[in-house]
Amino acid sequence: MNSSGTNNPCPCCGRTKGPYCRWDDARIFCYQGDTRHPPANLVKGSLHNFGDGVKYFFAGYNKGFSGNSALFCLHDPNTSFNPRPITPEAMRRQTARNLGELEQLRHDAYNAHITASHAMAAPDYQTLKPDEIRGWIAVIESALQQLLSLKPRAMRVRHMDDGIRIVIQSLNEQIRELSYQKADFQTFWQDVLCDPSGGRGKRLANGLTPPEPEPDPDNYDPLDFSDLPF
Secondary structure, eight states, rough: OEBBBBBBBOOOTOOOOOSSOEOOSSEEEEEEEEOSSSSSSSTTEEEEEEEOEEEEEEEEEETTTOOOOEEEEEEEETTTOOOOOOOOOOHHHHHHHHHHHHHHHHHHHHHHHHHHHHHTTTGGGGOEEEHHHHHHHHHHHHHHHHHHHHHHHHHGGGGOHOOOOOOOOHHHHHHHHHHHHHHHHHHHHHIIIITTOOOOSOOOOGOOOOOOOOOOSSSTTTTTOOOOOO
């Protein structure tokens, strides 16, 4: 598991001093300290986003090895938090659902990989027209959201197939790469073409000056001085 420390802040409380907070791809144990601590008065099952685009639900206080940490678990939108004990019958039903989800996940992960590969193959944004940039931003965002929706599903059934861990690793890499690509496109749009919402500065996207046409070598007259300033 990851531990809080210098240049590795806790995703929940931001702790960088001391390895007291720990987390992995599915859980966050946020230590209840004096200077850094999880939010107070949380309700079990409440959803939280710690800035990584993935939602977690609050599972309770007094968790972890020391019993002094708040536990947040990866949220699966297809299930709901249930603090009651799971009966054997419920576990059997859950296993059957997981097997079906495992098969569906393989299919969806394959489609998401194709979508992400297409998005990551976007041309250099500096060579694109404004409408093309808008289109590619939408493609990248759609692929990113598709990958983010798969991650909690993969985490929930990873114990049933070792191969799912490779799927999760691939999802993490593609999510990271698409996030960088999305940021590059949006930064170029913001800094060069101005805010697409029209809220800051003049929108050059709707009024770019077309480039000067290059002379046609077949019709070029070397003795034509009409465009000279004298």
